[in-house]
Amino acid sequence: MLRKYCKAYYLKDLRQFSGWTEKREENEQELTDEDVVYLWDDFTVVRSPIIPDKGLIFDNVTEEWQRFCKNTLAFEIPEDLRYAYEQTAEEDTVAGKNSSEAEESKVSA
Numbered sequence: 410m411l412r413k414y415c416k417a418y419y420l421k422d423l424r425q426f427s428g429w430t431e432k433r434e435e436n437e438q439e440l441t442d443e444d445v446v447y448l449w450d451d452f453t454v455v456r457s458p459i460i461p462d463k464g465l466i467f468d469n470v471t472e473e474w475q476r477f478c479k480n481t482l483a484f485e486i487p488e489d490l491r492y493a494y495e496q497t498a499e500e501d502t503v504a505g506k507n508s509s510e511a512e513e514s515k516v517s518a
Contacts (some may be wrong), residue, residue, distance in 0.1 A: 415447040415458045423454060423467070426477045431466050440516050442468070448484055 421442035423429060437453065440446070441457075446466055447458045452475055457462030478484040 414450045414490055416484060417445050417447055418482060420444045422482060423448070425481065426472060426474060427430050427469065428469065429467065430469060434467070436462075448478060448482070450486060452478055
């Protein structure tokens with residue numbers, strides 16, 4: 410699934426999580442508590458929402474981390490964007506079903 414939504418947080422807020430660890434690439438400046446980072450809808454954390462594949466800070470996505478994000482950080486996809494997620498999920502289901510049907514017709518032919 411493609412990531413669609415992220416929310417900015419001060420790093421100090423995320424560092425409250427007991428299992429917090431930070432990844433850092435060589436030559437990257439060390440982050441401070443006042444730096445703003447971005448929590449994506451897949452619960453990974455990056456330095457920039459513009460280039461999400463670079464600057465990955467945290468990707469240890471566990472149930473405990475997800476609970477922390479939801480309960481402590483109040484992270485959730487806004488109501489007005491949930492429809493886009495639901496629609497994408499439906500499209501993925503239909504595409505998967507059509508793909509399965511096509512495979513079955515090849516097998517029976």
